[in-house]
Amino acid sequence: MKLLHIVGARPNFPKLAPVHRAGQAAGVTQVIVHTGQHYDEAMSAGFFRDLGIPAPDVNLAVGSGSHAAQTARIIERFEPVLLQEQPDWLVVYGDVNSTMATAIVAAKLGVRVAHVEAGLRSYDRSMPEEINRVVTDRLADLLLTPSLDANATLVAEGESPEAIVFVGNVMIDTLLASLPRAEATGYAASRGADGRHIVVTLHRPSNVDDPERLRLVCHALSALAETRPIFFPAHPRTQQQLRVLGIDLGQVMVSDPLPYFEVLDLVRGAHAVVTDSGGLQEETTALGVPCFTLRPNTERPITVTEGTNQLVSDLSALRSLVEGATPVRPPRPPQGWDGRAGERVIAALLAHSRAH
Ligand code: UD1
Helix, strand or coil: CEEEEEECCHHHHHHHHHHHHHHHHCCCEEEEEECCCCCCHHHCHHHHHHHCCCCCCEECCCCCCCHHHHHHHHHHHHHHHHHHHCCCEEEEECCCHHHHHHHHHHHHHCCEEEEECCCCCCCCCCCHHHHHHHHHHHHCCEEEECCHHHHHHHHHCCCCHHHEEECCCHHHHHHHHHHHHHHHHCHHHHCCCCCCCEEEECCCHHHHCCHHHHHHHHHHHHHHCCCCCEEEECCHHHHHHHHHHCCCCCCCEEECCCCHHHHHHHHHCCCEEEECCHHHHHHHHHHCCCEEECCCCCCCCHHHHCCCEEECCCHHHHHHHHHCCCCCCCCCCCCCCCCCHHHHHHHHHHHHHHHC
16 A cells, blocks of 8 residues: 655644654655745654654655645646655645645545544634645545544535544644653753743634734733743744734743744643644643633634643633633543554554455
8 A cells, every 4th residue: 555645834744743753664665755834943854753763755745825726736746746656645744735636636636635633623614724624534545534524524524424533633632742851951940930821822714814803912921921931833824923013922932933842831730721722622621721712713623522621712801711711631632642542543444445
């Protein structure tokens, strides 16, 4: 069996790592194509190094752009690569533009598509990722889900139950495997993080691109920072907006994006996380750390119903919510968030290859 893995943006890399490792252990032939959607050292190469993923075989170097331009560039540059590689499966991860764009190319060329993290829905089409999720799932031949609610969603959308396999959460494989190395960085202690601290990440256009919204969010964060240390490793999109708008975040400690292990060291011992990231909603649930998500909806409802996540739409309530937060000890992660999901992805691919 030959797999062609697609990655492009930061959240893809911790998802690829355990699947690639399991593929190696099973003796599968594997090719990694990086679209180049993310390209900064801190957003891309650092993750490959830290997570032990081999360097990509091909980098399409598409870079940044509007959704249409970026998607179109990926489609155009990926087609000859796929024609040359002729894999048995294209394996795509998550919901970024690289996921959808390459699934379109494969579907048109008759190459089977496996979608890791299938079946998540926010039902909010103003979110670019929701469009990517729906299109990718419609085109995929094998729908590999992170939680059982996603199976039900896909069946309700008319997908064949034979094409849906619950594998669990691959990103949690990476999280669990990385905890000792995160602790070994000593990063949190070196920055004075004392367990009362908050970790903030924000990068969604809905929070960051609208100046009025970003000002309100930052105002709420600076109020929180009066009583607790706040670490805010900021995405390039967010840094740019903060700079352009000249927003003063008071005592909030804003930094460049941090390496995976350093973020994990901060998050694992935090009092709470405030975020709009999909990944952190899941990671905090797995760690038992309270999470406040600054969004009106989530495509990961299991982090609310079974985890530590809470959606916050009223920013004036943020401070009292955060102050009242208590961790879940020991953490009680959802079914299949157990460190073995990558192996189940490979097992499902092998089983479905045989079935064809
Ligand atoms: C993308 C994904 C989003 C994911 C996020 C994680 C889509 C539609 N969005 O959003 O789902 O949660 O990645 O980070 O696929 N930039 C840099 N250096 C980089 C990459 C980006 O400076 O290495 C800057 C550029 O100014 C760029 C902006 O960030 O225009 C946004 O990057 P882009 O990949 O378009 O979207 P993200 O917000 O990163």
